Each structure stands twice: as structure tokens, then as C-alpha cells.
Amino acid sequence: MNFENRLKEHIERVESVIQGSFDGESPAHGIIRESMMYSLNAGGKRLRPALLLEVNKLYGGDEEAAVQFALALEMIHTYSLIHDDLPCMDDDDLRRGKPTNHIMFGYDIAVLAGDGLLNLAAEVMLDTVIKNNYLPNFIDAMREILKASGPSGMILGQVADIKYETESMNRETLDFINKNKTGKLIVAALTAGGLLANAPVEDVALLGKIGEDMGLMFQMVDDVLDLTGDPEKLGKRTQMDVKNDKRTYPMLIGIDEVKIQIKAYENRLMDYLDRLSVDTEFLKELVHFLALRDY
Amino acid sequence: MNFENRLKEHIERVESVIQGSFDGESPAHGIIRESMMYSLNAGGKRLRPALLLEVNKLYGGDEEAAVQFALALEMIHTYSLIHDDLPCMDDDDLRRGKPTNHIMFGYDIAVLAGDGLLNLAAEVMLDTVIKNNYLPNFIDAMREILKASGPSGMILGQVADIKYETESMNRETLDFINKNKTGKLIVAALTAGGLLANAPVEDVALLGKIGEDMGLMFQMVDDVLDLTGDPEKLGKRTQMDVKNDKRTYPMLIGIDEVKIQIKAYENRLMDYLDRLSVDTEFLKELVHFLALRDY
Numbered sequence: 001m002n003f004e005n006r007l008k009e010h011i012e013r014v015e016s017v018i019q020g021s022f023d024g025e026s027p028a029h030g031i032i033r034e035s036m037m038y039s040l041n042a043g044g045k046r047l048r049p050a051l052l053l054e055v056n057k058l059y060g061g062d063e064e065a066a067v068q069f070a071l072a073l074e075m076i077h078t079y080s081l082i083h084d085d086l087p088c089m090d091d092d093d094l095r096r097g098k099p100t101n102h103i104m105f106g107y108d109i110a111v112l113a114g115d116g117l118l119n120l121a122a123e124v125m126l127d128t129v130i131k132n133n134y135l136p137n138f139i140d141a142m143r144e145i146l147k148a149s150g151p152s153g154m155i156l157g158q159v160a161d162i163k164y165e166t167e168s169m170n171r172e173t174l175d176f177i178n179k180n181k182t183g184k185l186i187v188a189a190l191t192a193g194g195l196l197a198n199a200p201v202e203d204v205a206l207l208g209k210i211g212e213d214m215g216l217m218f219q220m221v222d223d224v225l226d227l228t229g230d231p232e233k234l235g236k237r238t239q240m241d242v243k244n245d246k247r248t249y250p251m252l253i254g255i256d257e258v259k260i261q262i263k264a265y266e267n268r269l270m271d272y273l274d275r276l277s278v279d280t281e282f283l284k285e286l287v288h289f290l291a292l293r294d295y
Numbered sequence: 296m297n298f299e300n301r302l303k304e305h306i307e308r309v310e311s312v313i314q315g316s317f318d319g320e321s322p323a324h325g326i327i328r329e330s331m332m333y334s335l336n337a338g339g340k341r342l343r344p345a346l347l348l349e350v351n352k353l354y355g356g357d358e359e360a361a362v363q364f365a366l367a368l369e370m371i372h373t374y375s376l377i378h379d380d381l382p383c384m385d386d387d388d389l390r391r392g393k394p395t396n397h398i399m400f401g402y403d404i405a406v407l408a409g410d411g412l413l414n415l416a417a418e419v420m421l422d423t424v425i426k427n428n429y430l431p432n433f434i435d436a437m438r439e440i441l442k443a444s445g446p447s448g449m450i451l452g453q454v455a456d457i458k459y460e461t462e463s464m465n466r467e468t469l470d471f472i473n474k475n476k477t478g479k480l481i482v483a484a485l486t487a488g489g490l491l492a493n494a495p496v497e498d499v500a501l502l503g504k505i506g507e508d509m510g511l512m513f514q515m516v517d518d519v520l521d522l523t524g525d526p527e528k529l530g531k532r533t534q535m536d537v538k539n540d541k542r543t544y545p546m547l548i549g550i551d552e553v554k555i556q557i558k559a560y561e562n563r564l565m566d567y568l569d570r571l572s573v574d575t576e577f578l579k580e581l582v583h584f585l586a587l588r589d590y
Contacts, residue, residue: 022446022447024446024447024451026451026455026471027455027458028451028452028454028455028458028471028475029446029447029451031454031458032446032450032451032454033446036446079410083406083407083410086406088401088402088403088406089403089406106383107383108383108384108457109454109457111378111381111383111384111406112378112450112453112454112457114410115374115378115409115410115413115450116445116446116450118410118413118414119413119441119444119445119446119450120445120446122417122441123438123441123442123445126434126437126438126441127438129434130434130435130438134429134431134434136429139421139424139425139429139434140425142421143418143421143422143425146414146417146418146421147418149414150411150414150415150418151317151319151324151327151328151331151411151414151415152317152319152324155327155407155410155411155414156319156321156323156324156327157323158407159323159326159327159404159407160321160322160323162403162404162407163322163323163326176321176323180323
């Protein structure tokens with residue numbers, strides 16, 4: 001198995017089902033579809049779907065069903081980016097090298113495209129549950145994802161990110177924000193992948209821990225890239241955290257210390273992965289790749 | 296059975312479960328909870344939950360489970376109002392006699408409170424499914440509601456409402472907007488109520504037709520009230536359709552003709568209700584009440 005090929009395979013698999021995920025005939029269908037698809041098709045790392053597909057594959061799950069859950073995860077991630085980019089939030093006009101959704105389609109349609117993607121994600125998962133004879137473990141996987149994205153998960157992290165007081169920011173608060181805003185959906189990608197494939201309960205629990213560490217490591221790399229990365233490669237403006245007066249890991253503990261902690265997370269993740277009952281070569285390479293990524 | 300008492304009973308039942316529907320300990324939980332609960336507790340007619348609870352009761356369904364679906368419906372309705380009221384949409388500052396969510400909590404939190412309520416609605420339904428041993432008919436009921444609220448239902452109607460060309464508005468387009476924006480969730484309230492209680496398939500189909508007519512009739516009354524209603528009683532500003540240059544039924548066909556058509560819908564609804572296999576006295580009185588309502 002070659003790492004790049006397998007990652008590419010996962011990404012192509014989920015991208016192949018995006019097109020068929022929403023159809024309709026009216027002109028209104030046209031506009032909302034175009035707006036949702038614009039952001040879904042805008043590229044990105046497809047990290048969450050790749051994690052879900054990989055774990056599902058490792059434990060021998062049905063790929064056709066899993067790819068629908070992977071698609072739903074990417075819809076939820078995409079909706080969160082559309083709403084995060086709105087003028088009333090981060091007010092970003094560039095995402096993945098392209099104009100953000102509200103720049104392309106207007107503020108009102110961007111709000112509705114986000115709403116639509118969240119709703120459609122739940123529809124896609126539920127349709128897959130029904131198509132597979134109401135399998136309880138599929139329903140449990142859906143629950144993992146919905147709990148992760150909701151007001152006690154990703155949305156909670158976003159609220160905490162908006163409302164913290166700059167002066168009183170500390171490590172605990174920053175971890176809380178990132179665990180929820182970024183981490184929960186990464187955790188859900190891994191645990192839902194395990195649940196879909198009926199992985200052993202100990203493995204699902206361990207996958208949850210792996211997701212937590214991976215989420216924080218991922219965010220640390222993101223913070224470093226915002227400071228030192230190449231805007232062209234990243235497809236977005238850099239130095240935005242400084243500009244928006246956001247407190248990030250490098251600002252709290254210094255960029256050298258962040259790099260040390262990224263390495264520590266990477267090492268711990270390798271240990272965790274060794275304890276899973278399946279062959280985690282790809283996941284190990286993925287962790288290494290994420291720790292060193294420059295885009 | 297007394298109509299007012301039974302309606303009050305349904306409303307009190309759903310309102311009794313709102314408080315327990317979202318808990319959390321962090322300060323961020325505090326803000327997002329407060330914002331979601333503010334709009335959920337702002338009153339309203341509770342029409343959709345009342346319809347679901349009534350139909351579920353008529354066919355002998357489990358009330359404890361049904362009230363969770365009724366709550367989810369009201370969460371979805373409430374989220375749609377929060378987002379509709381945003382400055383980038385209808386820009387309303389008053390709803391049910393109170394400041395709208397974004398006036399109270401800010402634009403960013405209002406977007407997230409809407410997102411949170413939609414997500415939480417799906418969580419509440421899925422938790423009820425799991426609590427009831429993954430009952431397939433509960434999953435089917437959940438699907439009715441999610442299809443109704445999504446980009447081929449309520450969101451589609453909202454997009455059509457935003458994007459129509461004022462000059463070329465006609466009856467067909469206006470019906471399309473209202474069938475989706477208002478009608479689909481009313482249809483889902485009735486059909487989901489039937490599915491939860493394992494109602495006969497013919498009855499569920501008929502409940503769908505009843506919901507369609509009820510939705511259009513409801514919207515016609517709404518349009519009339521916007522023109523001639525009492526702002527104090529309605530808890531919102533009137534004449535907004537004229538102010539926003541919106542084309543409504545009275546503008547297209549005249550207010551007298553609208554009143555004739557409301558009566559025609561009412562009559563047809565009575566016929567449909569007679570064809571259900573259960574005692575529809577309450578639903579008949581509800582239709583009559585909706586046709587004549589002045590708030």
C-alpha cells in the first residue's frame with residue numbers, strides 16, 4: 001500500500017458521490033444546489049471523510065454505505081466553513097483559493113446554503129440507515145456525528161471562540177475551543193467509521209482518544225501555518241489570527257514550544273495507533289503527514 | 296372533549312419538555328443555550344407540535360416519544376424564524392412581541408443559535424429513536440421531518456421566496472413558495488404523527504394531502520393578517536409585505552377572493568378529515584380556528 005495512492009483513493013471516492021447528492025428540477029433548486037455544490041466542490045483536504053473511510057475499511061465495513069456517511073461529514077464541515085466565513089463571523093472573502101460562498105452567492109443564500117448542507121447531511125445519513133434495513137450500528141454512527149456537530153460540540157466551540165475575552169485567554173480555554181470546534185468532528189469521523197464497521201468497543205474508545213489528540217495537533221499546525229505559511233499554497237490569507245487579534249497556541253506558548261508539542265502529539269498518536277487491533281500503517285503515515293503539512 | 300382545553304394540553308405538553316432539551320456546564324453552553332431557549336420560549340402558536348401530538352394520540356401512539364418529535368419540529372420552525380429575521384434576510388427586529396434573536400444576542404450568535412436548533416432537532420429525534428429500540432417507524436417519521444425542512448422543502452421555499460422576480464410573480468410561483476416554505480413542515484407534522492403511531496398507510500397519505508391544503512390556507516390567512524391585522528395582537532409589525540414589496544395572495548387575486556378561497560380550503564379540509572379512520576373532531580375545530588384566526 002502506498003500512502004499517497006490510498007489517500008487519493010479515499011478522496012476520489014467521496015468526491016465521486018458529491019454530484020449525485022442533491023438533485024431537483026425547479027429554478028430554486030438550481031440556485032441552492034449551485035451554492036451548496038460550489039463550496040462542497042471547492043476542494044480542501046477531505047481529512048474527515050478520509051479518516052472515516054479508512055477506519056471503516058480497516059474493520060471490514062461496507063464501503064458503499066460508509067461513503068455516504070463520509071459525504072455527510074464533509075457537508076457538515078463545509079456548512080461550518082460557509083457560516084464561519086460570513087461577514088458577521090470571520091468575514092473572510094477567500095477560502096481554498098476561491099471567493100467564499102457569500103461573495104459568490106450573496107449573504108442570504110450563503111446562510112441558506114449552510115443550513116441546507118447541515119440538513120442534507122442528516123438526510124443522507126438517514127437515507128443510508130433506511131437503505132440498510134435500519135441497522136442499529138449505523139444509527140449509532142449517525143448519532144456520533146450529530147452530537148459532534150451540534151451545540152454541545154462544534155457549535156459550542158465556535159461560540160466559545162467568538163465570546164472569549166482576549167485578555168483572560170489561557171491554555172485551558174484555548175484547548176476547550178479547539179477540542180470542540182475542530183476536534184469533535186475529527187473524533188466523530190474515526191468513531192463513526194468504527195461503529196459503521198462494527199469495530200470492537202475497545203477500539204472505538206481508543207479511536208475517540210486518537211481523534212482528540214489528532215484534532216489538537218491539527219489545530220496547532222493550523223495556527224503555525226497562519227503565522228508562517230505560504231498564502232498561495234494554503235489558498236487563504238495568512239496572519240489572519242494576528243489581524244483579528246485572536247489568541248492561538250504560538251501566541252500563548254511561543255512557536256518553538258508549539259512545534260515541540262506537535263511532535264509530542266505525533267509520538268503519542270503512534271503509540272495509540274499501535275494499540276488498535278488492525279493494521280494502522282496508513283493512519284500512522286497520515287498522522288506524520290498532518291504533523292508536517294505545509295498547506 | 297373541549298377544543299381549547301385539548302389545544303392548551305398539547306401546547307403545555309411540548310412546552311414542558313423545552314427546558315430539559317439542552318443542558319451544559321461551560322460558559323459557552325450558557326450563551327448558546329440562552330439564545331436558543333430565548334426563541335424557543337418566545338411563545339407562538341405551537342401549531343406544528345400540536346398537530347403531531349394530536350395525530351399521534353388519535354392513532355394510539357406513545358405520547359412520551361411523540362412529544363420529543365413535536366419538540367424537534369418546533370426547534371426546526373424556530374431556527375427558520377431566527378434565520379429569516381436576520382438582517383441579510385427579512386431584517387425583522389420584532390417577533391411574537393419580543394426583540395428578535397439577533398437584536399438580543401447579536402448577528403453571529405443568532406446564526407449559531409439557528410444552526411444549533413436545527414442540529415439539536417435531529418439529535419433529539421435520533422435519541423428518541425435509540426431510546427425506543429431503533430423502531431423503524433420512528434426513523435421513517437424522522438425522515439419525513441428532515442426531508443420537509445431541508446433544501447428540497449422549507450429551505451427551497453425560502454430560496455424561491457428570496458429569488459423570485461417581482462414583476463413575473465404569478466399564482467403558480469406563489470403556491471410553489473408557500474407549499475415549500477410553510478406547507479412542507481405542516482405536512483410533516485401530520486404524517487410524522489401518523490407514522491409514529493403506526494397509522495394505516497391510506498391515512499398517512501391522506502394526512503399528507505390535509506397538510507398541503509392546511510399549509511396554503513394558513514399562509515392565505517397570514518397574508519390577510521399582514522394587511523388588516525392588529526400589530527398588538529399579532530406581536531409583529533403589519534404591512535411588512537407591502538413595505539418589502541412582496542407579492543402575496545391578496546395582491547395577486549384581491550382580498551375578497553382570498554377570503555373565498557380560504558373558505559373553500561376549509562370546506563375541502565372538512566371532507567378530507569371525514570375520510571380518516573379516526574375521530575377528527577379536534578382537527579376540524581382546529582381547521583375552523585385557523586381559517587378565522589386573528590393573530
